[in-house]
Amino acid sequence: MSVPASFYLTLSALLFSIGAVGLLIRRNVLVMFMCVELMLNSANLAFITFARELNDVGGQIAVFFVLVVAAAEVVVGLGIIVAIFRRRVGATADDIHVMKG
Numbered sequence: 001m002s003v004p005a006s007f008y009l010t011l012s013a014l015l016f017s018i019g020a021v022g023l024l025i026r027r028n029v030l031v032m033f034m035c036v037e038l039m040l041n042s043a044n045l046a047f048i049t050f051a052r053e054l055n056d057v058g059g060q061i062a063v064f065f066v067l068v069v070a071a072a073e074v075v076v077g078l079g080i081i082v083a084i085f086r087r088r089v090g091a092t093a094d095d096i097h098v099m100k101g
Contacts, residue, residue, distance in 0.1 A: 008049040015042035027092040029081050040070050 019039035023032055044063045051059025 005049050005053045012042045012046040029093055033077055040066055
């Protein structure tokens, strides 16, 4: 008894939509950062679904590269977010001009 691929693709589209709406609506930098991560993970779910359905390892290789990019994003993004929050406690995405120096 296997779950159909359409279920995974629907879930992936739903998660991506939630992440995109959250990215567009929220102004908190940490929440926006988590929305981007949610969008990347939903793309990973779609890649894995297609890899399983097509019996191809290419989707899994793409997921590996997306995870590497996401890890680099976490390092750089959290560094910037911490620098912003050190200068201003209630920082939002509009406060990025604080980093100009």
